[in-house]
Amino acid sequence: QLQLQESGPGLVKPSETLSLTCTVSGGSISSSSYYWGWIRQPPGKGLEWIGSIYYSGSTYYNPSLKSRVTISVDTSKNQFSLKLSSVTAADTAVYYCARTGELSLYLDNWFDPWGQGTLVTVSS
Amino acid sequence: DIQMTQSPSAMSASVGDRVTITCRASQGISNYLAWFQQKPGKVPKRLIYASSSLQSGVPSRFSGSGSGTEFTLTISSLQPEDFATYYCLQHNSYPYTFGQGTKLEIK
Numbered sequence: 101q102l103q104l105q106e107s108g109p110g111l112v113k114p115s116e117t118l119s120l121t122c123t124v125s126g127g128s129i130s131s132s133s134y135y136w137g138w139i140r141q142p143p144g145k146g147l148e149w150i151g152s153i154y155y156s157g158s159t160y161y162n163p164s165l166k167s168r169v170t171i172s173v174d175t176s177k178n179q180f181s182l183k184l185s186s187v188t189a190a191d192t193a194v195y196y197c198a199r200t201g202e203l204s205l206y207l208d209n210w211f212d213p214w215g216q217g218t219l220v221t222v223s224s
Numbered sequence: 225d226i227q228m229t230q231s232p233s234a235m236s237a238s239v240g241d242r243v244t245i246t247c248r249a250s251q252g253i254s255n256y257l258a259w260f261q262q263k264p265g266k267v268p269k270r271l272i273y274a275s276s277s278l279q280s281g282v283p284s285r286f287s288g289s290g291s292g293t294e295f296t297l298t299i300s301s302l303q304p305e306d307f308a309t310y311y312c313l314q315h316n317s318y319p320y321t322f323g324q325g326t327k328l329e330i331k
Binding site for chain 1 (some may be wrong): 267279311323325
């Protein structure tokens, strides 16, 4: 059973870079043609897709964040990571990692499963 | 970007009621539409994928329909555990976008 787990600092200072890692267990991150991605949710607000990465390394970012976002994959550690630079209080949110797609005709592996989420607060 | 407009934004209903939530896409997305349920402090849970396919383990009172630009999530007989916020998601084209959410409250 595939499981995802986010990790990283819960507090980041304004103007610094937010860095999170998602560890995948129960399967290899590179064993199938999957996409892996990040979604965030500010307190009391809705969900926002940040970006996704194909297991081979191709990336797709939300244009609203593209200039500040980098998503990378480390197949040797079965992990993928998020970096968001120049953060402000508006970046305070719960950050989720998830399997966000599959290169196939089937849609059953899109946006499932998710990690449990990690709250990142931007504050000095 | 494809805009996903959910309606209503909030609603109240009683246990046993039939409830329908609508999601409209600003352009056609085929059946690349999923529905999620989120309870306070919890991870979003996928209920429906491919517009109408029921996630394994999700009660059959949940159903989804639609294609193109208009989609619905129906709960045939509300149960106490169904009171939550529901989101639609289009993954037809980048950037993937969620609806703004529908908060379902107890009447």
